Amino acid sequence: MAKTKIKKPRRPRAETPRGFRDYFGQDVLQRNAMLARVAEVYHAHGFDPLESSAVETVEALGKFLPDVDRPNEGVFAWQDEDETWMALRYDLTAPLARVYAQHRRDLPNPYRRYAMGPVWRNEKPGPGRYRQFYQCDADTVGAGSVAADAEMCAMLGSALEATGIAADDYVIRVNNRKVLNGVMEVAGVLNPEDPEADAHARGIVLRAVDKLDRLGVSGLRDLLGAGRRDESGDFTEGAGLSPDQIAVILGFTDARRENGTATCAALRDLVGVSKAGLEGVQELETIAELLTAQGPAERIIIDPSVVRGLGYYTGPVFEAELTFEILDEKGRRIQLGSVAGGGRYDDLVTRFTGEKVPATGVSIGVDRLLAGLRAKGRLADNTQGPxxxxxxxxxxxxxxxxxxxxxxxxxxxxxxxxxxxxxxxxxxxxxxxxxxxxxxxxxxxxxxxxxxxxxxxxxxxxxxxxxxxxxxxxxxxxxxxxxxxxxxxxxxxxxxxxx
RNA sequence: GCCGGCGUAGCUCAGUUGGUUAGAGCGCCUGAUUGUGGAUCAGGAGGUCAGUGGUUCGAGACCACUCGCUGGUACCA
The missing domain is CATH 3.40.50.800 (Anticodon-binding domain)
Incomplete structure (x- = not known):
């Protein structure tokens, strides 16, 4: 370098922070319109709106303490002046548990509320995954009946259709955590007398089952056994089950039949010997009956492979998926995954009150659903100016x-x-x-x-x-x-x- | 987190075995047109070649590291 350059003072870069987005006119209008339609459905079903604070104490949010070793994961958290750890909410359900526990004497029982707004997760962003995104939830707290779960499924279908998803463009797949626990009892990785044993292996089993549609049966078999090495060379730890145990799990994931009644009968054969499993199957049967009575039964599939993460679910779980293909701007297929999901979580309020409070709810992934609607051309064009x-x-x-x-x-x-x-x-x-x-x-x-x-x-x-x-x-x-x-x-x- | 690919103008990209002052299209600005966007023509602005260090007489190109984006994978309340 012959010339010495004079260094200019560095200006701040005008950039959206990593993992975040700016929403301009059209995006905001389309999202607001969609949320208004969903809210209308929730409201019509008797749910009341609730806006809780965007910030909670880390203690109230639960298990996700700021982790110095892995600062890229978990919540956005900081310490307040009095040294209390605060955090931006990472979903709308944990705040609901806090609000309910705090105000339960004044709230009707059951308490039915809906909420919508941004949530924040301090994780590595990926394609279509941001660190701030919108959720739109409805929950019933204080109702233990399966009727409340069935209502959630039916209402989710109505909400999706209200936003412009056609009746044959989605399915809602339903399963029950109790059935999953039953099959793990049968496979010998869950002992009802000692529920803490084999928890690690059960986690792997649940995650593996959840990946069935992406990895196929052979990938699932690897994950249940010794482990799986993918094409990039990365190795995923397996559950270390024996061939007999693997056969039990695979038989279970394959238990889906031509209709709900037949699937339930097959599940009854597989897990009926387990008390929890039998209870789960009976709940599934009741849900199927109720949904037939409420209408949208043909969109509802009893599907043993639905897991919904490892979180707090204790009973029925369900997931809505769009059935049409979505192409990105380069014409490639996008894997949208589920656009909504939910289930029963009976233990969430217990942390605050010590009492068991049954609850069930549904959450719509607003940004994913918008992507689906956009791909289908179902969003109003609001680009015209004044x-x-x-x-x-x-x-x-x-x-x-x-x-x-x-x-x-x-x-x-x-x-x-x-x-x-x-x-x-x-x-x-x-x-x-x-x-x-x-x-x-x-x-x-x-x-x-x-x-x-x-x-x-x-x-x-x-x-x-x-x-x-x-x-x-x-x-x-x-x-x-x-x-x-x-x-x-x-x-x-x-x-x-x-x- | 792990494995791979890619970073050149606002955008999409070209840039020869390493060799003058780094180019094009689109977009933007100005004028032809002092009362008219969108057509056409002429002109113009716009670059720390992602950053830092190294190899070299000489680096946009080669090497190392860092950062960012991206494809897969893992985690996902």
Missing amino acids: VVVTVMDRDRTADYQAMAAELRAGGIRAEVFMGGGNMAKQLKYADQRVSPVAVIEGGNERERGVVQIKDLALGARLAANIETHDDWKAQPAQMEVVRSDLVAEVRAMLARAGG
Whole structure:
């Protein structure tokens, strides 16, 4: 290097932090519209809205303490002035457990609430995975009956359809943790007398079963046995089960039959010897009956391979999945996974009160569902901008404001140009906003009591055929109207453009 | 966390065995057009070649490390 460069002071980088996103107009409008539809369904079923704080104490959130060794995982947490550990909520269920425990004397029983909003997870982001995302939940706290679980499944179906998912574009797969526990008893990795033993192996079994649809039977077999090495060379620890034990698990995951009744009968044969397993099968049978009565039975599949993570679920679990293919901008298939899920968690409030409080709920992954709706073209196009009233004569801003106000009073979205610059700048702005119409009134028009209104979309279409400079100057998409007819004429122009 | 691929202008990319002042298209700005976006033409701005260190007479290119993105995998309340 011959030249020595003078170092400039470093400026802050204008970047969205890693794992986060900025949502612009269209995204926000589409999400709000979708959430409003889901909320309407929840509300119609009798659930009340609840907005709890975005920050909780780490103690209330539960097991995820800040981990110095693995700062990339877990919650966003910090220590308050009084040294209490605080954290951003990582889901909407843990805060509900806290709210219920705190206010249970004043809340109706059962307490039915819905909630929606962002949650935060301090994890490594991945494709389609961010560190802030939206959830939209409904839960019933204080109802132990399977009817409450069946209601969740039915309501989830209604909510999905309300957002624009067609009845044949999704399925809800239902299983029961008790059945999973039953099969693990039969396989000899769960002893009801000593429930702590073999917990590690059970974790591996559950995770492995959860991956069945992605890895296939042979991958599952490897994970249940010695372990699995994937094509990248990475090794995943196996559960170390014997061939006989593996056969029990595989027989179970293969127990899905042509309909729910047959599946339940098959499961009864497999896990009926276990008390918990039998109870789980009976619950599944009841859910299937209730859902048949409530309507959406054909969208509901009893599927033994549904696991729903390792978390707090204690009974029925379910998962909604979109059944159509989704392609990304490069035409590749996207694996969307489940867009919603839920289940029964009877132990969550116990941490606070010592009492057993049964609860069941559903959670919709808002961003995933939006991706699905977008792929299906079921989201409204909100890109169109307002009518722009251009400013020819700066001294008469009040007159222009009056025009915009008249348009708004007539139900038309409108604004006066607030920037600086000539007519070219103003129309360029309107173009960038995807404005349908621009309004122009200069001294000329003013004297004659008229205004120019310009159909911007039509102009763009006509421009494709422009050949001479005179054509370009002709402004065929523009018309002169009487000032007092402004609102009616703009409305007519919008109607022509829209139709 | 583990394994791989990739980082050149706002975007998409080219850049010869290492060799002058790093290019193109699109977009942006200005003008042709002092009252008109979108067509056309002319001109212009815009780059710490991700960063740091090294090899070399000479590095955008080669080497090492770091960071970022990306594909898979693991974890996922």
